[in-house]
Amino acid sequence: MQQRRILDEFTINRELLRGNLNTPKWWLPTVLGLLVVVLFGFTLMGIMFNKGVGVTGLNRPVYWGLFITSFVFWVGISHAGIMISAILRLTQAEWRRPVTRAAELLTVFSLMTALFFPLIHAGRPWRIFYWITPFDFSRGIFPNPRSPLIWDPFAIGTYLTGSTLFLYVALLPDLGVLRDRTTGWKHSFYTVASLGWRGNPRQWRLQTVAGILLSALMLPIFVSVHSIVSWDFAVTPAVEGWHSTIFAPYFVIGAVHSGVSAVVTMMALMRWLWGWENYIRPEHFDALARLLIVVATGWLGFTFVELIFGVYSLEAPERALREMQMFTWPWNLLFLIFFLCAFAIPVPLWFFKRVRNNIAMMFWTSILVNIGMWLERFLIIVPGLARKQPFVFTWDSYTVSYLEWGLLLWSFAWVLMLMLLFSKFFPLIPLFETKESQLFTMDVKIGRANMPAVIRE
């Protein structure tokens, strides 16, 4: 697995700070292009505020559609951060090191994107404050704790706070490096941001302990966030395709599936855009693909069991729902694409070592997974509502409006733009982690024996 050459610290600093100390030629045009899309998206939101939710394709009975799908999708993507940086950190998987920051960053930015969707999809978005914050004491009415919609903002808020702290703590040593290599206003900025980091042993100890504590504290969130999102659906006995006790673990493992795939996509992009071949190596893709095979297979099991639970009752509305989901045009096409993209194409490919080590293949397969996982959420949410209970008189369907597609596009541009902006000011690959991992693998010669340079406690 060790296919790397040992780099000296100067090379590491120079290469990893490539995006910060110099600006790549493509950076500004790309960011400006994304900014156009983002502004376009905010215009669409303005239209929605002005005219009402009527501008979407939603109707009765399909009260939730693309926005909630995208909300679940982005919360799912956010699970990458905790999976990579917390779980792999606690299990001391060495290969996580170059990926941790990018994964954590993806968590923060995708959560910031996910938050938008339920808020803009509310009928009166200017009134959401007494939904998401229990502050309206004058009326003596607190939000309803029985509703999963109350726990959504709490869970996501906790997750966002924890992830941001985690990101910042891991950023401190690198900010110190940047402070020492910049001048002018940038120097002042990094001086303040690095909180007086000097890299003495006490600071290192505190930083490590804070990192481990934060990753341990965030583990419960790993389970809770997407469980709560799944309860948005699972507590609804009226909707056949939603009311399922398996939803919490099913959604969590689906989230890990899509989140880790998104990390793969991002790693490939980072390797290509900044030329970090020495840091993001095929062995990392190999390890992630092995992890993904396990996760995807577990997820497939849940999908299958969910389906069996549904059909087992042999009730007419449930059968009608499944029939629409799987066999009725155009849902059958979506279902086919979903299944092929989320499992049938990528997972068998990942069994081949040549594919796992081929960055282009990993890039495209990981994108396929996320197309599939988006469709999975769509196929759960919409057909369930469209085929609600046996009253065929109110059965209907849903056509996504152009505005909704536009806002889906906005969400991707928004995340990418935030990432690129971040990459200008902060290193995307942690310098200190890279150096640390090198120390762990270095040998020193003592007499005739080769000893590891650092012994782990």
Added chain:
Amino acid sequence: MVTAAEKVSGHKWGMAVDVDRCTGCQACVMACQAENNTTLSTEDVYRQKRTFAWIRIERYWYGEFPDVKARFIPIMCQHCENAPCEPVCPVFATYHNTEGMNVQIYNRCVGTRYCGNGCPYNVRFFNYWEPVWPKSLRNQLNPDVTVRSRGIMEKCSFCVQRIRRGVREAARDGRELQDGDIEPACVEACPTNALVFGDYNDADSRVSVMRNDDRKYTLLDKLNTFPNVVYLAQVDATEGATGGHE
């Protein structure tokens, strides 16, 4: 918060629908529309699949041609005792009052539409647009009923304004509230008396009697929503009662 007045109100309002009497004339639908300032279900609204009808007549065809029968069933908010729409609302915009009614508080509603998803009967309606009425209808709006703005949910209220007026007038005149004193608009408009409204706590009221009828059933009782609207099954002279809802 339950006020003392609500605790002692002692009413439990309910409705009984004799499906056997329903001719599907839609008079109830029109009466409801006029009484409750419901947005007009114009052609545009219909095409957007966002029609408003706090009470609607569902029409189902039974049998094979030429032996086809049309069956009608009026469906309005069932005012469930165990309503799936209530626990899911994050801001308590919908809750259960002590008179057995599921009530919607427009001021609190933020429009998550979660209750609409939760309702198995699809009788909750969302104002996708700011409602507009043609000039000729503006003076027709009922002053007793809030005109809803866009972005909130609404649904059948059992004509709560009529219930309040009935109770108030009975108190003013110093008499007991009689069965039939209070009639929601749909009940008043029904030409065949298929719809009956009353107090379940009054054992002699017509709804109480109808609730103990052999033909009584409730919609989707497998979901344990315990509706306060009961249905009396249609009786076919040749086939007997066709109870339940398949």
